[in-house]
Amino acid sequence: MARHLILNAGQLLTMAGPDAARRGREMASVGLVRDGAALVEDGIILAAGLRDIVLRHDKAASAKIVDAGGRVVLPGFVDSHAHPIFASPRLSDFEARLKGATYAEIAQSGGGILSTVNGVRGARQEQLAAGLARWAQRFLECGTTTLEAKSGYGLDLETEIKMLRSVAGAGGQTPLQLVPTLLGAHALPPELKDRREDYVKQVCEEMIPAAAREKLARFVDVFCEQGFFTLEEAARIREAAARAGLGFKIHAEQLSRSGSVGMAVKGLAVSADHLDCADASDIKNLAEGQTVSCLVPGSNYFLGKPYPPARRLIDGGAAVALATDFNPGTCPCWDMRMILSIACTQMKMTPAEALTAATVNGAWALGLGKSHGSLEPGKAGDLICYDAEDYREIPYYFGSTGVVWTMKRGAVVHSTEAPRL
Amino acid sequence: MARHLILNAGQLLTMAGPDAARRGREMASVGLVRDGAALVEDGIILAAGLRDIVLRHDKAASAKIVDAGGRVVLPGFVDSHAHPIFASPRLSDFEARLKGATYAEIAQSGGGILSTVNGVRGARQEQLAAGLARWAQRFLECGTTTLEAKSGYGLDLETEIKMLRSVAGAGGQTPLQLVPTLLGAHALPPELKDRREDYVKQVCEEMIPAAAREKLARFVDVFCEQGFFTLEEAARIREAAARAGLGFKIHAEQLSRSGSVGMAVKGLAVSADHLDCADASDIKNLAEGQTVSCLVPGSNYFLGKPYPPARRLIDGGAAVALATDFNPGTCPCWDMRMILSIACTQMKMTPAEALTAATVNGAWALGLGKSHGSLEPGKAGDLICYDAEDYREIPYYFGSTGVVWTMKRGAVVHSTEAPRL
Numbered sequence: 038m039a040r041h042l043i044l045n046a047g048q049l050l051t052m053a054g055p056d057a058a059r060r061g062r063e064m065a066s067v068g069l070v071r072d073g074a075a076l077v078e079d080g081i082i083l084a085a086g087l088r089d090i091v092l093r094h095d096k097a098a099s100a101k102i103v104d105a106g107g108r109v110v111l112p113g114f115v116d117s118h119a120h121p122i123f124a125s126p127r128l129s130d131f132e133a134r135l136k137g138a139t140y141a142e143i144a145q146s147g148g149g150i151l152s153t154v155n156g157v158r159g160a161r162q163e164q165l166a167a168g169l170a171r172w173a174q175r176f177l178e179c180g181t182t183t184l185e186a187k188s189g190y191g192l193d194l195e196t197e198i199k200m201l202r203s204v205a206g207a208g209g210q211t212p213l214q215l216v217p218t219l220l221g222a223h224a225l226p227p228e229l230k231d232r233r234e235d236y237v238k239q240v241c242e243e244m245i246p247a248a249a250r251e252k253l254a255r256f257v258d259v260f261c262e263q264g265f266f267t268l269e270e271a272a273r274i275r276e277a278a279a280r281a282g283l284g285f286k287i288h289a290e291q292l293s294r295s296g297s298v299g300m301a302v303k304g305l306a307v308s309a310d311h312l313d314c315a316d317a318s319d320i321k322n323l324a325e326g327q328t329v330s331c332l333v334p335g336s337n338y339f340l341g342k343p344y345p346p347a348r349r350l351i352d353g354g355a356a357v358a359l360a361t362d363f364n365p366g367t368c369p370c371w372d373m374r375m376i377l378s379i380a381c382t383q384m385k386m387t388p389a390e391a392l393t394a395a396t397v398n399g400a401w402a403l404g405l406g407k408s409h410g411s412l413e414p415g416k417a418g419d420l421i422c423y424d425a426e427d428y429r430e431i432p433y434y435f436g437s438t439g440v441v442w443t444m445k446r447g448a449v450v451h452s453t454e455a456p457r458l
Numbered sequence: 459m460a461r462h463l464i465l466n467a468g469q470l471l472t473m474a475g476p477d478a479a480r481r482g483r484e485m486a487s488v489g490l491v492r493d494g495a496a497l498v499e500d501g502i503i504l505a506a507g508l509r510d511i512v513l514r515h516d517k518a519a520s521a522k523i524v525d526a527g528g529r530v531v532l533p534g535f536v537d538s539h540a541h542p543i544f545a546s547p548r549l550s551d552f553e554a555r556l557k558g559a560t561y562a563e564i565a566q567s568g569g570g571i572l573s574t575v576n577g578v579r580g581a582r583q584e585q586l587a588a589g590l591a592r593w594a595q596r597f598l599e600c601g602t603t604t605l606e607a608k609s610g611y612g613l614d615l616e617t618e619i620k621m622l623r624s625v626a627g628a629g630g631q632t633p634l635q636l637v638p639t640l641l642g643a644h645a646l647p648p649e650l651k652d653r654r655e656d657y658v659k660q661v662c663e664e665m666i667p668a669a670a671r672e673k674l675a676r677f678v679d680v681f682c683e684q685g686f687f688t689l690e691e692a693a694r695i696r697e698a699a700a701r702a703g704l705g706f707k708i709h710a711e712q713l714s715r716s717g718s719v720g721m722a723v724k725g726l727a728v729s730a731d732h733l734d735c736a737d738a739s740d741i742k743n744l745a746e747g748q749t750v751s752c753l754v755p756g757s758n759y760f761l762g763k764p765y766p767p768a769r770r771l772i773d774g775g776a777a778v779a780l781a782t783d784f785n786p787g788t789c790p791c792w793d794m795r796m797i798l799s800i801a802c803t804q805m806k807m808t809p810a811e812a813l814t815a816a817t818v819n820g821a822w823a824l825g826l827g828k829s830h831g832s833l834e835p836g837k838a839g840d841l842i843c844y845d846a847e848d849y850r851e852i853p854y855y856f857g858s859t860g861v862v863w864t865m866k867r868g869a870v871v872h873s874t875e876a877p878r879l
Contacts, residue, residue, distance in 0.1 A: 126851060128851065131809075131854050135803075135809075136808065369856065370856045371858070375857035382759060382760050382761070383759075385556050388556075427547075429552065434792075435756075435796060436600065436792065436859070437600055
């Protein structure tokens with residue numbers, strides 16, 4: 038028999054709207070309903086809106102009622118850019134950088150991305166899966182219900198596939214929904230640093246086909262940047278992804294401008310990420326195309342660097358998503374509230390824009406816009422109750438999370454209160 | 459019969475050191491003991507150090523053992539600058555500022571500090587006490603065991619005293635230790651904005667004597683700044699505090715340079731706070747004097763402004779404390795971990811310096827250096843267990859708090875684990 042739940046909220050944010058990522062001024066709308074309710078049937082939203090109307094639904098009579106006590110209920114966060122598979126934090130790099138060490142000095146002393154690569158290469162798949170499942174619990178505690186998981190610390194066929202298999206393994210250990218992305222083209226592996234063409238071929242001709250064959254990845258990502266992969270190489274990797282039936286994401290215009298946004302938009306990339314150095318023509322491209330602009334300002338915060346041009350992107354009509362970029366080198370943060378705070382205080386996004394970016398636009402940045410990110414009939418029953426009477430409190434108070442409970446497909450997966458279901 | 463506890467830690471940070479605030483290079487020392495333990499008798503530290511040595515103490519045999527499971531144990535945070543008594547958040551100000559409104563525009567539309575003053579004037583003392591007790595629980599959850607509580611949203615005798623009485627009232631409702639500070643000279647009250655001399659006299663001749671008579675305040679604070687209180691007025695307020703037997707703190711060199719640091723150091727102020735505009739001569743004064751430099755970078759973060767010169771202060775030999783500045787206008791953050799993160803990532807303090815600033819130097823900034831802030835015999839048994847194997851993880855991971863439990867005077871006052879005591 039179907040199981041029905043009604044969630045009562047003081048403020049319900051439905052995020053309802055067009056069947057596409059919200060762009061420009063559309064991002065200001067969060068579908069705010071005072072005294073709202075959502076009706077969930079077997080983990081899927083049946084109705085969401087004014088409580089009085091939802092209660093008249095013919096499935097409402099038999100539903101169990103969960104009362105949020107006048108607080109805010111909104112869709113679970115969809116974190117569309119993360120590197121959550123690694124063996125250990127990079128504490129020495131962190132401390133060295135604070136003392137003024139350069140990236141090159143850190144790399145020379147055995148730190149940097151290669152230390153994480155060595156850690157992941159040396160770890161068993163089950164260890165990586167267990168570690169990811171532990172991180173997953175942190176994300177759930179902070180209200181994230183869907184998370185991208187990039188590979189990219191293997192940099193060889195065997196380890197990249199091991200990382201992706203660990204995502205599948207962790208998926209069985211956590212209710213957090215994991216969306217795997219192959220990021221073989223994260224950096225050149227040390228053993229091939231003078232043979233870049235060999236490695237690009239390996240990515241295109243071995244890794245991508247293998248990941249697709251085993252259905253281990255939904256997207257392919259590439260770090261298009263000076264010293265990493267060129268625009269031409271990124272385009273070849275995109276074509277290989279398309280041939281294998283995988284979607285495409287790209288680390289674009291992050292440390293310098295490469296023109297990668299143009300390629301990404303033309304190639305129907307689901308998202309272009311970072312965008313710190315995007316110029317006016319890039320913003321115009323993003324505003325006119327289908328590619329979501331995924332900003333990860335937590336890494337800018339952590340490194341003490343200037344922020345990406347969120348205001349110019351939104352004012353120019355682009356669809357902006359926000360994500361953590363969770364990783365041990367540049368953003369050890371799993372808490373989307375913190376990213377919302379940074380987005381508002383440092384990039385001058387409004388609370389409504391930031392919440393749109395963290396939910397429905399995050400879903401579109403993961404190709405899940407039709408099924409996730411908003412509380413509309415037929416979508417996933419992924420919801421958060423926040424300890425706030427006004428949704429603007431979510432980015433206003435910063436530091437510790439204010440999540441009261443997190444629900445994934447209608448089931449409570451984290452709660453700071455005694456369970457009521 | 460005395461009650462004894464032994465706390466086992468993977469890393470114990472004793473913060474042991476000289477009987478004075480740590481200055482300059484001394485701040486890099488956190489008294490790190492691997493496989494450490496602290497022995498607490500009736501809420502007071504009897505011994506702290508290597509576990510093998512602590513276990514040989516003659517009171518160890520009868521002690522109950524609490525094992526932190528290889529994690530980090532350190533002194534509870536001492537948050538030495540906060541404005542935690544207010545009736546409601548300032549969400550509209552927050553949103554308006556993100557949209558580009560100036561301080562004057564926000565004030566004209568009914569926001570700003572005067573909206574908080576109106577809220578506090580309209581609230582009953584019991585309401586304010588209950589609200590403060592609720593905030594206190596948040597602070598405990600984040601590992602703060604001692605908190606300053608400033609008045610300053612009354613701006614008349616009756617309301618300032620009501621605020622201070624609410625601190626005393628809240629003290630009976632929470633294990634958080636509250637240290638009250640009279641901040642009558644926070645701003646000119648609207649009804650006396652053209653009669654500043656009348657208000658300064660009221661502060662000096664009525665508020666300070668009344669607060670001292672009722673033993674409602676331990677310190678007097680003043681906002682010495684253009685448009686608020688002049689250096690000469692601040693000096694008169696300091697003298698009135700001294701006559702009444704109260705200590706002195708000062709909002710110094712915050713928005714512009716006034717010379718208030720020189721006055722504060724000469725007048726033996728316990729702390730000079732903010733210091734965004736402190737110059738080389740101020741840093742020299744602070745390095746040579748007894749006054750602690752209390753930095754509150756959370757407000758800089760929240761407003762998107764440049765940070766105070768932490769590095770120059772420490773390198774110049776000053777004793778730096780870190781505090782939240784918790785308040786509804788410029789820093790809605792009760793989480794010291796977040797302040798530590800900002801201190802490291804934005805001001806380039808090291809994890810060790812930041813932890814020293816948030817514990818033992820915070821205690822000295824509240825005149826409690828001899829009894830709080832470090833794990834040394836005779837000091838308060840105020841401790842935190844952090845979900846970390848390495849203390850550098852505390853500022854490294856940012857966003858949600860990682861506190862496992864908080865102990866005030868030997869009693870668990872917050873725990874995310876099933877209580878073991």
